[in-house]
Amino acid sequence: MYRFDTLAIHAGQPNDVATGAVTIPIYQTSTFEQLGPGVHRGFGYARTEHPTRRALEECLASLEGARYGLAFASGMAAIHNVLSLLRHGDHVVSTQDLYGGAWRIFTKYFAKFGIDFTFVDSSDLAAVEQAIRPETKLLWLETPSNPLLRVTDIAACSAIARRTGIRTVVDNTFATPVLQQPIALGADVVVHSTTKYINGHCDALGGAVITDDESLFAELKFFQNAIGAVPGPQDCFLILRGLKTLPLRMARHCENARGVVAYLTDHAQIARIHYPDFGAIVSFEIDASVDDTIDFTKRLRLWTLAESLGGVKSLFCHPPTMTHASVEPEVRRKVGIADGLIRLSVGLEDVRDLIDDLDQALEAIAPRRAACAG
Ligand SMILES: Cc1ncc(COP(=O)(O)O)c(C=O)c1O
Structure with missing residues (x-):
């Protein structure tokens, strides 16, 4: 297994088999030839998957120490993807000073579908534990938080959540996998706005969802394709270029x-x-x-x-x-x-x-x- 800095340059990014190009190309195509109905070379339609996105997804997953990555058109699309796991009547416990857009999609969008949210200072473990109810399905952590930079103990929170059968999601946008790897600390899902440090040059929007759980990945990938808030090849290329450094x-x-x-x-x-x-x-x-x-x-x-x-x-x-x-x-x-x-x-x-x-x-x-x- 290669080390972090090597993975940033190599994971998911072999030299191009057809041409020898050392950089993953921008496959600017919306669809792919099928060899027979339903039979293709690995890619069918670009909303479902395309080679530049797959390279980015594999690289992101490997940097977070996980097997599965999904790339999105923005960080908000990534957050939407994970919350799509919830149903009417479910409850979420969340860090209170989190990104305003996350707060908005929780309270002004998902609340409309009968999903309830409790916001707590997640650096206070007793407050997290107290907020959990029988119908709680997710513990949503943003750490360091935005804008007050409060730090939550991911390992302790994940342990509390696991004991009660709840999944832990960590928005790792601020720390990046360079400074913090939530999956190794017990989290089930990592979310990113790749618009930020991962791209690093303020020239593309993107988001990511990463997990090591195979069945959870299958569910999230189904939502990714069904909802379609996916990044095009140009944006994937730019984000992958940023990721290398x-x-x-x-x-x-x-x-x-x-x-x-x-x-x-x-x-x-x-x-x-x-x-x-x-x-x-x-x-x-x-x-x-x-x-x-x-x-x-x-x-x-x-x-x-x-x-x-x-x-x-x-x-x-x-x-x-x-x-x-x-x-x-x-x-x-x-x-x-x-x-x-x-x-x-x-x-x-x-x-x-x-x-x-x-x-x-x-x-x-x-x-x-x-x-x-x-
Ligand atoms: C911590 C955090 N998560 C998610 C988002 C949303 O990302 P995007 O703007 O790429 O949709 C942001 C945006 O500022 C953020 O700061």
């Missing part, structure tokens, strides 16, 4: 994030930092009014205000009005998402330039703060 990029992302956190920690104007000591997403609050915080964000020149994360370019967002705008204000406050919270996705630029930019923007709002204090 994931280990290298993650090492530098994390190093840069540590540099940014060290700078923020020493800065008198920073009221609160959320960083779990790994990864490259950092959230913080400035010791300033919400208006001054917004003013600070407008002064950043190198950091780009944008939704999303995990790309080479450093981005930042204001979760209350952006990624978590669909979460009601009272729910946000209850969970601890402050109105002035800023979330950074630390990219791969020279960290000194990233820090200089934060510094000049903080400097610019300092006189106003001093005047208010006076």
Whole structure:
């Protein structure tokens, strides 16, 4: 068995048998010739499977230490795929500060079909255990969570779920399999927005579902084909290209994030930092009014205000009005998402330039703060 960095380049990606191409080609075709009715060379119709997607799926599965992978047109399509396992009357226990789009599809879409959700601080094992009911079917974990970067003990939660016959799903988008492999910790399913670190270049949308359970895989693959929210060959190619450098990029992302956190920690104007000591997403609050915080964000020149994360370019967002705008204000406050919270996705630029930019923007709002204090 090859090691992680080798798998990122080789798993599911042999040299092309027909031409010797060393990179998996973009098979830009919607259908494949059949040798006789129902008899084909491995691919029948591109919604069901196509070679570029299969390469991506095999590589993703191998990096998560599992046998089966499914690729989707977006992270939301991947989440939809897993929730399709549920029926009317089923119940889900979920991490409370999770991606706003996941919260939205749970409470505004699947709730319509009679599926019930309880949101808990999943870093509190007693709270997880208490929320479980006889009709609970899934434990949905996002760790580190979004945007507060709280860490959940996947192994302990999976053990609780297994004891009670519940499946554990982990959204591993923030950590990536470089930093955390939930299947080895006892989870049944891993979900990704491959739009983020896995692609890594902010040039394609994608999602993935990974499992080591054969019958669960068969069910999820059936939904993938039946629902059809699948990625085309161009997007699979781009994501597979990004995946090859994931280990290298993650090492530098994390190093840069540590540099940014060290700078923020020493800065008198920073009221609160959320960083779990790994990864490259950092959230913080400035010791300033919400208006001054917004003013600070407008002064950043190198950091780009944008939704999303995990790309080479450093981005930042204001979760209350952006990624978590669909979460009601009272729910946000209850969970601890402050109105002035800023979330950074630390990219791969020279960290000194990233820090200089934060510094000049903080400097610019300092006189106003001093005047208010006076
Ligand atoms: C943790 C997490 N999961 C899922 C998603 C949804 O992914 P996508 O935007 O690719 O649909 C996101 C998007 O930001 C996310 O941050």
